[in-house]
Amino acid sequence: xxxxxxxxxxxxxxxxxxxxxxxxxxxxxxxxxxxxxxxxxxxxxxxxxxxxxxxxxxxxxxxxxxxxxxxxxxxxxxxxxxxxxxxxxxxxxxxxxxxxxxxxxxxxxxxxxxxxxxxxxxxxxxxxxxxxxxxxxxxxxxxxxxxxxxxxxxxxxxxxxxxxxxxxxxxxxxxxxxxxxxxxxxxxxxxxxxxxxxxxxxxxxxxxxxxxxxxxxxxxxxxxxxxxxxxxxxxxxxxxxxxxxxxxxxxxxxxxxxxxxxxxxxxxxxxxxxxxxxxxxxxxxxxxxxxxxxxxxxxxxxxxxxxxxxxxxxxxxxxxxxxxxxxx
Amino acid sequence: xxxxxxxxxxxxxxxxxxxxxxxxxxxxxxxxxxxxxxxxxxxxxxxxxxxxxxxxxxxxxxxxxxxxxxxxxxxxxxxxxxxxxxxxxxxxxxxxxxxxxxxxxxxxxxxxxxxxxxxxxxxxxxxxxxxxxxxxxxxxxxxxxxxxxxxx
Amino acid sequence: xxxxxxxxxxxxxxxxxxxxxxxxxxxxxxxxxxxxxxxxxxxxxxxxxxxxxxxxxxxxxxxxxxxxxxxxxxxxxxxxxxxxxxxxxxxxxxxxxxxxxxxxxxxxxxxxxxxxxxxxxxxxxxxxxxxxxxxxxxxxxxxxxxxxxxxxxxxxxxxxxxxxxxxxxxxxxxxxxxxxxxxxxxxxxxxxxxxxxxxxxxxxxxxxxxxxxxxxxxxxxxxxxxxxxxxxxxxxxxxxxxxxxxxxxxxxxxxxxxxxxxxxxxxxxxxxxxxxxxxxxxxxxxxxxxxxxxxxxxxxxxxxxxxxxxxxxxxxxxxxxxxxxxxxxxxxxxxxxxxxxxxxxxxxxxxxxxxxxxxxxxxxxxxxxxxx
Ligand code: SF4
Ligand code: SF4
Numbered sequence: 001x002x003x004x005x006x007x008x009x010x011x012x013x014x015x016x017x018x019x020x021x022x023x024x025x026x027x028x029x030x031x032x033x034x035x036x037x038x039x040x041x042x043x044x045x046x047x048x049x050x051x052x053x054x055x056x057x058x059x060x061x062x063x064x065x066x067x068x069x070x071x072x073x074x075x076x077x078x079x080x081x082x083x084x085x086x087x088x089x090x091x092x093x094x095x096x097x098x099x100x101x102x103x104x105x106x107x108x109x110x111x112x113x114x115x116x117x118x119x120x121x122x123x124x125x126x127x128x129x130x131x132x133x134x135x136x137x138x139x140x141x142x143x144x145x146x147x148x149x150x151x152x153x154x155x156x157x158x159x160x161x162x163x164x165x166x167x168x169x170x171x172x173x174x175x176x177x178x179x180x181x182x183x184x185x186x187x188x189x190x191x192x193x194x195x196x197x198x199x200x201x202x203x204x205x206x207x208x209x210x211x212x213x214x215x216x217x218x219x220x221x222x223x224x225x226x227x228x229x230x231x232x233x234x235x236x237x238x239x240x241x242x243x244x245x246x247x248x249x250x251x252x253x254x255x256x257x258x259x260x261x262x263x264x265x266x267x268x269x270x271x272x273x274x275x276x277x278x279x280x281x282x283x284x285x286x287x288x289x290x291x292x293x294x295x296x297x298x299x300x301x302x303x304x305x306x307x308x309x310x311x312x313x314x315x316x317x318x319x320x321x322x323x324x325x326x327x328x
Numbered sequence: 329x330x331x332x333x334x335x336x337x338x339x340x341x342x343x344x345x346x347x348x349x350x351x352x353x354x355x356x357x358x359x360x361x362x363x364x365x366x367x368x369x370x371x372x373x374x375x376x377x378x379x380x381x382x383x384x385x386x387x388x389x390x391x392x393x394x395x396x397x398x399x400x401x402x403x404x405x406x407x408x409x410x411x412x413x414x415x416x417x418x419x420x421x422x423x424x425x426x427x428x429x430x431x432x433x434x435x436x437x438x439x440x441x442x443x444x445x446x447x448x449x450x451x452x453x454x455x456x457x458x459x460x461x462x463x464x465x466x467x468x469x470x471x472x473x474x475x476x477x478x479x480x
Numbered sequence: 481x482x483x484x485x486x487x488x489x490x491x492x493x494x495x496x497x498x499x500x501x502x503x504x505x506x507x508x509x510x511x512x513x514x515x516x517x518x519x520x521x522x523x524x525x526x527x528x529x530x531x532x533x534x535x536x537x538x539x540x541x542x543x544x545x546x547x548x549x550x551x552x553x554x555x556x557x558x559x560x561x562x563x564x565x566x567x568x569x570x571x572x573x574x575x576x577x578x579x580x581x582x583x584x585x586x587x588x589x590x591x592x593x594x595x596x597x598x599x600x601x602x603x604x605x606x607x608x609x610x611x612x613x614x615x616x617x618x619x620x621x622x623x624x625x626x627x628x629x630x631x632x633x634x635x636x637x638x639x640x641x642x643x644x645x646x647x648x649x650x651x652x653x654x655x656x657x658x659x660x661x662x663x664x665x666x667x668x669x670x671x672x673x674x675x676x677x678x679x680x681x682x683x684x685x686x687x688x689x690x691x692x693x694x695x696x697x698x699x700x701x702x703x704x705x706x707x708x709x710x711x712x713x714x715x716x717x718x719x720x721x722x723x724x725x726x727x728x729x730x731x732x733x734x735x736x737x738x739x740x741x742x743x744x745x746x747x748x749x750x751x752x753x754x755x756x757x758x759x760x761x762x763x764x765x766x767x768x769x770x771x772x773x774x775x776x777x778x779x780x781x782x783x784x785x786x787x788x789x790x791x792x793x794x795x796x797x798x799x800x801x802x803x804x805x806x807x808x809x810x811x812x813x814x815x816x817x818x819x820x821x822x823x824x825x826x827x828x829x830x831x832x833x834x835x836x837x838x839x840x841x842x843x844x845x846x847x848x849x850x851x852x
């Protein structure tokens with residue numbers, strides 16, 4: 001009993017550390033990447049290549065005073081940043097990084113991650129409502145309707161994958177794809193010829209679910225000042241930030257597991273955690289690349305995309321896969 | 329229905345084109361100047377705040393005619409003069425000499441009217457642009473003193 | 481997209497956009513009566529950067545007023561100073577040498593391109609895309625470098641004088657300008673591919689915020705805003721001044737009336753400005769840059785004078801009433817954005833806030849120029 005408790009604590013601590021380090025250095029990567037796209041060097045003063053920038057930013061955020069605006073709902077205001085961060089860390093626990101590296105393997109891993117992911121919308125709603133700022137309220141309402149409408153196509157594509165594999169266990173799903181890239185789910189198979197499209201849909205949805213540009217309507221800094229976290233400073237803002245990046249890592253991990261074969265090597269050699277990390281960082285680099293290329297969509301454009309394009313196509317794919325599974 | 333699919337197709341294509349452009353930009357060299365470590369040379373005509381020009385002896389060329397003071401739209405130049413007696417060809421002559429040339433740079437609009445209106449070529453623009461301070465008084469320049477400092 | 485919605489005036493709230501807000505690009509305040517994300521009624525509140533430029537014009541000599549004009553619109557300052565010197569020259573009967581006029585036209589057009597470039601970047605940033613701003617600033621920086629080398633300033637130029645120029649351009653400038661034109665054309669192609677063709681961008685602007693030609697006339701809108709609504713009016717063509725009649729250029733007009741049309745007008749105008757610069761550099765005559773006969777202290781004959789010029793933002797007019805003294809009796813500045821902006825209140829009713837702010841970006845507002 002005490003051993004399992006210890007196990008859980010160690011796992012959670014490692015998950016927090018992983019999330020924090022990732023968040024910090026993804027910010028660095030994002031800033032450097034964005035700068036390169038815009039032909040400037042980016043943060044390069046503190047440490048070699050500016051690598052000390054993230055810890056220094058962290059110190060700056062932590063030393064700032066925590067301000068709660070007058071008239072704000074104190075409890076919601078304080079709970080929201082924690083709520084943004086905690087589910088993201090909890091999701092890490094279920095993700096298998098390789099065959100042996102998984103904090104806790106669950107048979108319903110896919111479901112757990114989706115369950116935790118949907119809590120993110122609540123954090124945003126709390127933050128927006130709790131800060132009693134009109135901009136924040138508008139932003140949080142936007143973000144919630146966005147998250148709700150993108151969860152549907154995301155789940156449908158996930159179900160398609162689950163159907164072909166016959167398991168909801170993340171580990172099993174990646175194991176089923178092992179043995180070279182032609183086994184990966186992203187490539188069309190007899191049972192589900194539309195898998196590449198599913199992959200794109202899933203990728204778009206994970207962009208939208210993590211509130212990344214071009215779907216960053218909850219932040220929309222040129223319209224709603226800073227969206228739902230307008231009123232947050234110091235570490236409250238820091239937690240939102242970390243939560244956002246942790247969510248990105250989870251989105252990328254889930255995409256890797258569901259479509260890119262998890263820790264499998266494309267050529268069937270040396271499968272291991274490095275392949276997994278390589279894949280998720282490539283996906284994250286694409287996230288960053290997309291963010292610094294496109295303008296933001298509108299709220300109706302976003303909802304139209306989900307309801308008129310993504311959902312019908314993913315539903316069609318689901319039906320097709322179900323039918324073909326019966327045939328083959 | 330055809331429009332629906334062609335919309336999706338051309339839309340995705342335009343997005344890929346955009347990503348291609350930013351991808352290429354990513355590998356191009358940076359174009360910025362790392363400002364405090366690197367600085368640019370100001371062009372020859374750059375108009376900074378004004379400075380007095382010295383003659384060969386290091387004295388200001390200014391003859392205190394007051395044209396610059398009158399031409400300045402913002403009234404930022406204050407002149408002062410004293411009369412001294414000098415000997416020219418054995419005769420004692422009175423001459424006005426510049427005793428004070430104050431520039432209130434907080435009001436200056438760098439228009440160049442003063443330089444243009446000086447018929448004696450006694451003013452020029454400095455090439456200084458790193459002017460920053462938290463106190464207003466730091467921008468009340470005593471140009472006469474600055475000239476002396478430059479001479480030494 | 482203007483879906484018919486039922487506004488409920490009893491369930492509205494007031495949203496203060498500005499005076500400090502990322503979308504207003506300056507200290508403009510818009511009081512918006514909102515129903516959810518829809519705007520029921522908007523009211524622009526002006527005057528946060530009012531600096532009494534008109535009154536200053538009455539208290540200073542004409543020459544002393546020169547630096548003021550470049551402080552109206554800090555993005556396209558040369559156009560405004562051009563209007564001022566033209567007005568005085570015509571009133572005082574000063575003959576300007578041809579070379580000076582050519583250089584004026586070239587530098588004004590360069591400044592127009594710089595202004596449009598900055599608008600382009602800021603507009604895309606309003607829509608959430610950040611990188612195009614940086615590309616635009618890169619190109620604009622080349623222009624500012626060139627202008628700095630001849631005028632001595634980067635933004636608030638004081639380059640034109642009554643009767644000519646402050647100083648002549650050198651070969652370096654001409655070389656740099658010649659090199660700039662093909663580079664700029666290449667960049668324009670890049671912008672087309674990166675931004676104009678982008679589906680997200682098009683969907684955000686197409687059919688959004690229609691401003692009819694009639695509305696433009698009602699509010700006195702000019703410049704790219706009016707030309708995007710199908711009004712073919714450009715002061716350079718309709719009331720030619722300076723050496724513009726000698727140049728061959730088109731006035732881009734679009735009839736869609738939406739934000740995309742206004743965007744396209746400005747993008748096309750950059751190309752037309754490049755054409756003018758090209759021709760100007762080719763046919764630049766030699767000669768003096770300052771009028772020979774020029775009164776030392778300018779006093780205008782008693783009368784009422786008006787001069788309009790086409791600046792980057794529209795038709796800028798300066799009206800000088802002289803009582804024969806060395807400063808004006810009354811000086812009135814007609815600034816284009818002031819009129820353009822007043823469209824906003826009426827046009828954005830019933831619009832979503834994000835469309836309205838994109839619409840505001842498409843009007844190309846420069847707040848110090850509105851408030852003067
Ligand atoms: S540059 Fe213009 S404002 Fe400045 S001191 Fe000279 S005349 Fe006055
Ligand atoms: S105009 Fe020239 S000479 Fe006359 S007071 Fe000014 S600086 Fe001196």
